[in-house]
Amino acid sequence: MPTFALGHNQYGKAETRIVRVTRGPGGDGLTDLNVSVALRGDLAASHLTGDNSAVLPTDTQKNTVYAFAREHGIDDIESFATRLARHFVGSQPSIHGARVTVEQYPWQPVDGAHTFRRDGGEVRTATVHHDAARTQVVSGITGLVLLKTTDSEFHGFVKDAYTTLPETRDRILATSVNATWRHDGAVRDDYATARAALLDAFAGTYSLALQQTLYAMGAAVLAACPGVVEVKLSLPNRHHFLVDLAPFGLDNPNEVYYAADRPYGLIEGTVRRDDDVAEEVVWSF
Incomplete structure (x- = not known):
């Protein structure tokens, strides 16, 4: 039985x-x-x-x-x-x-x-x-859509038999930020400060990879908010591709794009303080 x-x-x-x-x-x-x-x-x-x-x-x-x-x-x-x-x-x-x-x-x-x-x-x-x-407090933001029209590159990546993506030295970088930040125990309202840090880091980072931007954004929140010990970010890469206008006798000097909503790259990572002892979520389901 x-x-x-x-x-x-x-x-x-x-x-x-x-x-x-x-x-x-x-x-x-x-x-x-x-x-x-x-x-x-x-x-x-x-x-x-x-x-x-x-x-x-x-x-x-x-x-x-x-x-x-x-x-x-x-x-x-x-x-x-x-x-x-x-x-x-x-x-x-x-x-x-x-x-x-x-x-x-x-x-x-x-x-x-x-x-x-x-x-x-x-x-x-x-x-x-x-x-x-204990009491664990995690703040965050979802659906914060950001885009920069330049100051972003992507090159030097692995290429194999199935690679068709060309390298680029100038591209649109767009994402929808989903971020959470864990407090050190006290209840704080640092949302405005953390949000501003995310925006400033995205805008101010000359990006060679969305991963690099993610780390800069997480580090910016930690620098701006002393009571935050860990930042987790999930950044979908909202791809924008140049439209080929050559069939119509037109050039396209990085001006006309189409926005592809799927499939998309999804970059995720955690940035924490060096002296923070990693702490799992108390419980979840």
């Missing part, structure tokens, strides 16, 4: 959408979030026998997000996520760990009072893992 064992498990409320309006005499503020909660602990009975006596309903988790937004407000998403994670672990004996992930969608005021416009596709992120041993 075969025997089985329950492995790692978690549960929670995913993608609670919340918009918080902060009223003020000088105009309103707007915070737009997507909050996901995952809990782990003494939950085996629910899986094995259907005993829910240790289960905090996911609907309750959703309501907690809304209540905390009203009772405590939302200053920065790292602090908001940390407050929620500590609450779920501290208030429920059966819950030993909580992961709270927050995405923030940027809005900018139009009239300085009550009208806003949604900014582009970039999203601010924060993930907090909390249990009895």
Whole structure:
């Protein structure tokens, strides 16, 4: 008779959408979030026998997000996520760990009072893992689309029987930045500083490879944010290829391109401080 064992498990409320309006005499503020909660602990009975006596309903988790937004407000998403994670672990004996992930969608005021416009596709992120041993805070950004029209080359690469890509001394370099940075333990709102460092490094690095740019961007965040110990980046190479206009009797001095959305190169890497002891994510699924 075969025997089985329950492995790692978690549960929670995913993608609670919340918009918080902060009223003020000088105009309103707007915070737009997507909050996901995952809990782990003494939950085996629910899986094995259907005993829910240790289960905090996911609907309750959703309501907690809304209540905390009203009772405590939302200053920065790292602090908001940390407050929620500590609450779920501290208030429920059966819950030993909580992961709270927050995405923030940027809005900018139009009239300085009550009208806003949604900014582009970039999203601010924060993930907090909390249990009895520690609290780990990871901030980030996704979908930050960047492009430079020159100051990028790619040559000297390996060539084999299947290589058709020509070397180039001048190309468009474009990517959609997905970056996360791990804090040293304290909860900080260094998003604006980290974002500016990413932008400055991308713009200021004469790039011989997107890998080189990735390292420069990660190092720039570490230099600008003393409380950050590690930066992870995922940079898809948004290829732009010169259009061959010779069939039409036209030259193309690096002016007309077509943008290929797939397939694409995907460059990923981690930059950390020399004295940082590599720390894995507390738990994930």
